Amino acid sequence: MKAIVDCNSFYAACERLFKPSLHGKPVVVLSNNDGCIVSRTDEAKALGIQMAGPYFQHKKEIEQNNVAVFSSNYHLYGDMSRRVMEALRMLAPQVEVYSVDESFLDLDGIEPAKLYEYALFLKHTTEQWTGIPVSIGVAPSKVLSKLANKLAKKDKTGTNGVMLLQTPEQQMDALLRTPVEDIWGVGSAGAGKLRLFNINTAWDLRNMNEEWARKNLGGVVGVRLIKELRGIPCIEMKDPRITKKMIATTRMFGKPVYALRELKEAVTTYTARAAEKLRRQNGAAMEMSVFVVVSNNNGLQYNPYVRSAYTRLPVATALTNVLIHHAAEMTASLYREGCKYIKAGVVLSRIIPANNIQFNLFSPPENINVQKLMQTIDNINFSMQHDILKFAANGTSKNWKMRQEMRSNRFTTRWEELCVVK
Ligand SMILES: [Mg+2]
Incomplete structure (x- = not known):
């Protein structure tokens, strides 16, 4: 079985961690040069603030609703990311860091009956050690685990932030509830094309045959996607030591x-x-x-x-x-x-x-x-x-340097910027 551990609203969560007064409050983080909104807490999402929306367009509602705004603080996020991944490495057998706030885990060594309990343990321990809330999706393939994670995130109270797709019934239920654009690797452009074939849910796509996928879904990639949706792992865990080519x-x-x-x-x-x-x-x-x-x-x-x-x-x-x-x-x-x-x-x-x-x-x-x-x-x-x-x-003047007017302290990597309690 594969799992994906994904930090919830990662950048905003890092900011909130060092400003506990913001717990339960809407928080957003802006991209480089304070351009767009790149991270939102659930409370900010509930206000209708859009992901990737330009800051200046949302400025009014942000001010009216007392939303806390931060410039991106990559020193802080990079260090918190390292801590989360380090925690996972200590707790899980094989970890493949996929992005700054997501890692795939290989859980083949865990007894199937204990998987749910184990995933809960991973979640609680990571959160306790780092202070960053995470969601976990567990399934036989990477694509299904991403899908499980998305559902866990949508309904945090109902699922405890952990979703397991172990049985065919669980998988069918999850696939039926997932619109095609929410499938990992499909995206909105791909979804538009699929909808022309009257494929609307992940379940519809799963039931297409491989010949069709080879012809209409980019050859091998499409076949692999359908197999992954059926719970047949085709995207292997990557060796984390592989280094960048560029x-x-x-x-x-x-x-x-x-x-x-x-x-x-x-x-x-x-x-x-x-x-x-x-x-x-x-x-x-x-x-x-x-x-x-x-x-x-x-x-x-x-x-x-x-x-x-x-x-x-x-x-x-x-x-x-x-x-x-x-x-x-x-x-x-x-x-x-x-x-x-x-x-x-x-x-x-x-x-x-x-x-x-x-x-x-x-x-x-x-x-x-x-x-x-x-x-x-x-x-x-x-x-x-x-x-x-x-x-x-x-040079020394750096007039061209990024605008970061609302950046928080680099709490975890600079002595002079440590969090002051009183
Ligand atoms: Mg995330």
Whole structure:
């Protein structure tokens, strides 16, 4: 059996954890630059505040209803996510982290008769250890477990936040109650297509034959989906050690940027961040690209466009100083005076394990001291404060930095921002 553990309204739950006065109150969290609503508590949902709705559109009802609003605080959410996943790793046999607030568990080792009790135990213990409420769906396949989780979340009081789809009757009941757009991997576009075939519920889809799925549902993927809905596991647990093949750091600027110097600062800062991620997975990149987004607002229409540049690195590397050098060159080649830049990003790709680097005849062996320097910078930045050590190219003013006007403290990762009780 597979389980999925999903944190309820994760970002908002993290905020509420450090502000207990908000328990039972509506809370929302905004995306980068305070743009859209990305997390809502049940109380905020009940007020009709839409997911992904622009903040400014909801501002009035938010103020009228005393909804607590927070800018996103990724330091806090990242650390709380790590704690939840760590708790699950201590409690469950095999854990595959699927997203910041979801993990699949392999429960094949648990006696079928004890599964429900075990899932309840997982839920209560995780909540007790971390303070973050979770919902759990348990079923023979990943797709069914996601579906069970959704139903558990919809009716938290009726289900205790845990739903088990063990018997064919339980599965049939759940599938009948699930509209096609709620199936993992279908989405609203896919649902529209399915409805043309008069397939409205997950149960309707489950009963389609594999030939039909191969023809109309994207081949193997469709067949797999139908099998998963029937409780036949086809999507295996992934090895959590698989590392990313591509690392991207991209941000919208808090304020538009016009000067090359500022644009370079932003791009090299993102490069430093991406390089840090790369080193954390012991990788080295062979390719790098930089892109910038230009706002093309001529007063009549808003039509942003992207300019990008690409470099094949002479030798795969994870050294920030080398990557920054290429990033700055590419940024200069993309820059046009008088343009209004609103966003930039860096992508590192063709990532190989750092111990497999193939040097070419003309490249000097990478200086071992520079690698040690990178390690030291990473350690200090991680333990003290992000960016306490950085390259001069990253600049100091950061006018382009994200807007986060309502960010809470980084309670769990900064000494000076600890929660004060009295
Ligand atoms: Mg969630």
